[in-house]
Amino acid sequence: xxxxxxxxxxxxxxxxxxxxxxxxxxxxxxxxxVLGKIRQLLLRYPEDHRKSALLPVLHIAQEELGGYLSVDVxxxxxxxxxxxxxxxxxxxTFYSMFYLDKMGxxxxxxCRTGPCAISGGEKIMQHLRDVLRIEPGGTTPDGLFTLKExxxxxxxxxxxxxQVNTGYYENLTPGRVDKILEExxxxxxxxxxxxxxxxxxxx
Amino acid sequence: xxxxxxxxxxxxxxIRGFDVYRSLGGYASVEKALRxxxxxxxxxxxxxxxxxxxxxxxxxxxLKWSFLDRKSDKPRYLVCNADESEPGTFKDRYLMHHLPHxxxxxxxxxxxxxxxxxxYIYIRGEFKYLVGIxxxxxxxxxxxxxxxxxxxxxxFSLNIYVHPGAGAYICGEETALLESLEGKRGNxxxxxxxxxxxxxxxxxxxxNNVETLATVGPIIGMGGEAxxxxxxxxxxxxxxxxxxxxxxxxxxxxxELGLPVEDFLYSPEYCDGIAGDKYLKxxxxxxxxxxxxxxxxxxxxxxxxxRLMTYESLSDGEFATGTMLGSGGFIVFDExxxxxxxxxxxxxxxxxxxCGQCSPCREGTGWMEKVLYRVEHGQGKMSDIDLLVxxxxxxxGNTICPLGDAAAWPVASAIRHFRKEFEYHVEHPERVKNINxxxxxxxAVE
Numbered sequence: 032x033x034x035x036x037x038x039x040x041x042x043x044x045x046x047x048x049x050x051x052x053x054x055x056x057x058x059x060x061x062x063x064x065v066l067g068k069i070r071q072l073l074l075r076y077p078e079d080h081r082k083s084a085l086l087p088v089l090h091i092a093q094e095e096l097g098g099y100l101s102v103d104v105x106x107x108x109x110x111x112x113x114x115x116x117x118x119x120x121x122x123x124t125f126y127s128m129f130y131l132d133k134m135g136x137x138x139x140x141x142c143r144t145g146p147c148a149i150s151g152g153e154k155i156m157q158h159l160r161d162v163l164r165i166e167p168g169g170t171t172p173d174g175l176f177t178l179k180e181x182x183x184x185x186x187x188x189x190x191x192x193x194q195v196n197t198g199y200y201e202n203l204t205p206g207r208v209d210k211i212l213e214e215x216x217x218x219x220x221x222x223x224x225x226x227x228x229x230x231x232x233x234x
Numbered sequence: 235x236x237x238x239x240x241x242x243x244x245x246x247x248x249i250r251g252f253d254v255y256r257s258l259g260g261y262a263s264v265e266k267a268l269r270x271x272x273x274x275x276x277x278x279x280x281x282x283x284x285x286x287x288x289x290x291x292x293x294x295x296x297l298k299w300s301f302l303d304r305k306s307d308k309p310r311y312l313v314c315n316a317d318e319s320e321p322g323t324f325k326d327r328y329l330m331h332h333l334p335h336x337x338x339x340x341x342x343x344x345x346x347x348x349x350x351x352x353x354y355i356y357i358r359g360e361f362k363y364l365v366g367i368x369x370x371x372x373x374x375x376x377x378x379x380x381x382x383x384x385x386x387x388x389x390f391s392l393n394i395y396v397h398p399g400a401g402a403y404i405c406g407e408e409t410a411l412l413e414s415l416e417g418k419r420g421n422x423x424x425x426x427x428x429x430x431x432x433x434x435x436x437x438x439x440x441x442n443n444v445e446t447l448a449t450v451g452p453i454i455g456m457g458g459e460a461x462x463x464x465x466x467x468x469x470x471x472x473x474x475x476x477x478x479x480x481x482x483x484x485x486x487x488x489x490e491l492g493l494p495v496e497d498f499l500y501s502p503e504y505c506d507g508i509a510g511d512k513y514l515k516x517x518x519x520x521x522x523x524x525x526x527x528x529x530x531x532x533x534x535x536x537x538x539x540x541r542l543m544t545y546e547s548l549s550d551g552e553f554a555t556g557t558m559l560g561s562g563g564f565i566v567f568d569e570x571x572x573x574x575x576x577x578x579x580x581x582x583x584x585x586x587x588x589c590g591q592c593s594p595c596r597e598g599t600g601w602m603e604k605v606l607y608r609v610e611h612g613q614g615k616m617s618d619i620d621l622l623v624x625x626x627x628x629x630x631g632n633t634i635c636p637l638g639d640a641a642a643w644p645v646a647s648a649i650r651h652f653r654k655e656f657e658y659h660v661e662h663p664e665r666v667k668n669i670n671x672x673x674x675x676x677x678a679v680e
Contacts, residue, residue, distance in 0.1 A: 145580050185318050185323065186327075
């Protein structure tokens with residue numbers, strides 16, 4: 032791509048398209064093991080409807096290839112499933128669990144919907160903002176935590192609730208949140224907090 | 235209620251595993267059906283049971299199954315809707331977590347009845363931890379010859395696959411769910427054609443809720459007529475109710491339909507009353523989409539009869555003074571709850587979750603959220619209240635799927651029953667501006 036054209040595109044993109052939608056051209060690839068498991072996953076759907084596997088494969092891609100869906104990752108998935116890149120972009124931008132930005136090591140998602148709100152969810156969010164010193168959508172400078180507000184997590188009887196990388200933490204109090212954050216910090220060099228990866232779930 | 239039916243055995247240690255589940259009579263219904271009953275007979279039993287869709291619509295399951303295009307030479311599909319995202323509803327999560335085999339058993343029976351060879355469980359992506367539990371249950375069923383080729387030595391073959399969503403409330407709507415399962419955005423389809431004729435991949439498809447399908451096992455076990463004797467009138471059998479909000483015992487309870495709302499709310503067996511001995515202010519009885527009712531109308535109908543937990547009794551008085559059983563998400567508000575704030579909160583939810591396909595919903599939910607935000611934050615005008623009613627009215631019935639209605643009803647009903655509280659917010663901007671928790675409006679205790 033000629034340089035002047037690229038600059039124009041970037042300017043254009045910054046206006047209407049998310050900056051993360053600029054293709055970097057970095058090589059991305061699943062490991063042989065993961066790729067094998069994805070091929071198994073494809074067999075669950077009829078041969079002429081392999082696109083059905085898009086959501087599960089995007090979950091795996093996000094987890095295995097950097098924690099968010101860059102254009103390079105999405106293009107890779109498109110090639111793998113034999114569909115157009117736009118078919119992946121339109122899906123990735125629709126569903127709230129797919130991230131288009133680089134995320135922190137831990138993504139903390141706090142439920143803000145009705146039942147959680149009346150059982151103290153708003154206070155939990157305020158507490159997290161105070162402690163982490165970031166607003167929803169932001170990431171701490173050390174790259175450890177990203178804070179997000181999400182809609183109902185289906186945990187209304189045990190609210191307030193938050194998910195940390197899809198692991199559930201329920202019946203929260205500000206004190207419990209402090210303890211959880213402390214544990215997460217201590218374990219930051221170890222595995223992520225959810226019990227297993229998407230690939231393991233399916234196989 | 236004495237015995238549990240759907241949740242039978244839930245307290246037994248190890249019930250999540252195949253062996254314990256089987257030792258307590260699990261999969262006996264599958265043996266009975268495959269060895270002694272024709273698929274048509276299984277259908278008949280489900281019809282006789284009077285089972286109605288437990289996801290919210292309450293449509294008779296046997297009737298829905300009868301619509302399936304059985305003349306088509308295309309493969310048929312059964313899709314289990316586990317995209318439980320309705321605020322206040324967490325019953326399917328509970329059922330799948332503790333009794334995954336009850337669901338698998340129901341899926342095998344339903345697939346047998348419908349002549350289905352491939353069944354997908356579409357589960358919301360946030361329930362990632364349940365994917366492992368379900369996959370394990372499916373694996374165990376395979377190992378014991380209850381799934382795969384030639385089940386129990388018969389000609390019936392079935393595979394069940396778990397398919398995760400990725401965070402979209404709209405995918406709980408059956409045609410949006412099918413779109414999503416095909417790897418697309420969750421935009422609902424125009425009906426007709428109904429999924430029974432053109433569903434997944436254009437093939438005849440039945441989509442049912444987790445609880446509905448899981449109930450098929452007990453129905454075949456006890457017989458459709460015996461199941462229909464439970465409950466009251468056309469609301470047969472039992473239903474899972476997920477209770478939350480300002481109550482002493484939030485949780486999932488299996489009730490026999492027909493239980494008075496008052497008993498459910500105050501019995502120590504269920505909700506055990508309002509937390510902190512406060513007054514009951516309002517209840518959303520069937521998930522956030524159904525109209526909210528004030529204390530007086532949820533306990534008794536406008537005719538002065540006791541309100542019961544049935545499809546009919548809860549909708550008695552229609553939307554003027556009634557509500558719906560819906561998904562069974564029972565949200566309780568105490569005297570301190572601010573109805574304006576809650577309505578704004580739910581409007582924000584529907585705005586966030588609108589797929590954007592139909593203008594009335596895409597734009598209307600946004601306007602309702604904005605107007606409610608300013609009323610709640612002390613910037614409202616008196617005309618805003620009627621504006622909200624008008625916007626809600628213009629969304630209702632004008633969209634492809636029921637999300638538009640679901641967004642309109644909570645707003646319309648909150649204004650219908652709590653108009654004075656909205657007016658109070660407009661009249662006292664300085665008092666509501668900086669305080670966002672609890673009610674500033676004195677509760678009118680009748």
